[in-house]
Amino acid sequence: MKFEWFIASRYLRSRRKQSFISIISIISIGGVALGVATVILVIAVLDGVEHGLKDRFLSNEAHVALHIFDHSFFKDYQERIQRIEAIENVVAASPVVFAQIGVFPEHSNTIQDVIYIKGIDPAQEDEVTGFSTYVTGSTDFQNSELIEKAAFIRDETIAGGIILGGRLATRLGAMKGDVLRLLIKLVDIGTGSLTPDLANFVVIGFYESEMEAYDSNFGFIHIDTAQKLYNQQNRVNFIFVRLTDAELAPQIATKIEDAADFSVLEGMPNARTWMEAQAALFSALQLEKIATVIIEALIILVASFNIASTLIMTVMEKTKDVGTLRTLGASRGNIMRIFMIQGSVIGTLGTMIGTGLGLSICWLLSTNTERPSYWYILALVVPIVLQFLMASRHALRSKGGWKFAVGVLWLIGVGFALYCAVRPISLVDLGLSQIYQTHQLPIKINWVFVIFINLLSFVICWFATLYPAWQAANLKPVEALQHE
């Protein structure tokens, strides 16, 4: 193999002054590197978004929600909860009255919004969704000072306190201490027409989980109040369950259904996992990721075409040399290996540089450090550039032996200058922090995937070398010799 390496490495460097192949090698390496870097970066961001969403989502979402198919109420829920909590890997369960209701703001007689209401036992709910950690204001639904004050001022019956999602409150223009009128249900009072059954609630706090779905759609009231309003004493229609590990939800869901032990009359139980609840979102993310991987594989494929064309050009340029080598007794295998080594070196270098580049951009995106000041950049970059200019001049004057090394140093130098110039990308600057509700682009590097992409890139590049190398190996020695 030594002989093939000897030739291939010289062809990569290309000492001949008039030759442009070495520049082409650099371009090919750059092509592969860019492809690999993009793949790693894009997948890291997608993984990061998914992971971030999941994380935030799971922190305040129950892992399993148990209910009867038609959402009807059931009794004996505390007993059922005890049985559910006895299941292995179940951390806690919480009874919930879950409903959708209309909201009348103060001084208004039209429905302004329809919101979800969770009637909860704060202590039990805390165990499952960490409810109170997201609340600003009081969580004491019954005995708040605000309720008494509102009741005193309005001279109205107050059903209880309500905690509104932060964004919902903004939308409704509700301040702490305001009274909200909720449409619980429509009642037939015997006249043939339906009359709304309204209840007054005082806003006692705000729920801010940074999950859009909750913050702008949910209100929380006490479970006892909810049961009273719906006339369902000692009954609930949901039990929310938290597990030790969210990924176990599908296995444990059936156990929960069994433990709940609903009778036939009560109805069919359904333990919905968070995955099912958010299936649309996560399957969309999954689909996006698959599509991205395919597109990125195509990018690497394009880069590999680059390698192939570089090699074909090299073969064309070196046809005469191939002929000479054949007269010297190089076999077809020797010739084939020379060009395969050349291509593989390009592929390997490109993949390695690309991996480094991708990972460092990931790091750059995920780091919180501030951009160094311009003076600092100047102080670093200017001497480096000057040094390189001097070195390059020297290299160009000398017979080109240093050219490759200087080229690599240039790459590093330019890379460093770019690094200094790019601030760790902040979503606030991009105006995206509202959507992702975070200041930094979420980045999660999946090392298995990085290794996979490396292997994929190696394999694709290796295949790209096959045809040109085969072409070179099959040149007829005599014709190759006479090639001009």
Place this chain on the structure above:
Amino acid sequence: MSNRSETLIRIVDLHKSYYDGESELRVLQGIDLEIKTSELLAVIGASGVGKSTLLHIMGTLDRPTAGQVLYGDQDVFTMPEAELARFRNQEVGFVFQFHHLLPEFNALENVAMAALITTPSNKAIYKEAAALLEYVGLAERLSHYPSQLSGGERQRVAIARALINKPKVVLADEPTGNLDRRSSEAVHELLWDLNAKSGQTFVIVTHNSELAEQVDRVVKLADGKVVL
């Protein structure tokens, strides 16, 4: 030194045709030739008569349409490709009209090349290559690249290269066809000297009548056959 009367290469009823669509161009039409060990043989003939083709086939670079080339008792074209390449590497040295040096490599590396194909790089090879370059009078030019050498110097490097593996036969295709008179003479002298010293067999295709007069034997080709 081996015996001059021993036959090294035997060419038996060699035919070579080139096909261009329907038409057949018959270049060699039954060449019979015996070349003895240590012989210095010149092949002459008009342009296009197939001298180079014959040389290429003798050097296993090309395959005949019919006929045999025997080195000793071995019909070389029955060997598989890899073995043939090895054979070419070990037993045959080539010198062409154009030097065909590899431009990316310096004189020393060019000379060592044939040895490097089969043997991992080592000092002995480069020492041998340096000795050969010294012998052809280029001791000062070891690290020069082909582009930095004159035509005569390049051709001398090419001769040194042909000798690195101590081949039994050196095939030269108009080795001085591209050189001026003085350089030609220097190359000629080098070839005679080599032949005398090493006892290697030389087959030289040439137009140069001066050269042809100084060899052991002249073979003339005409109409695809040996006529002299």
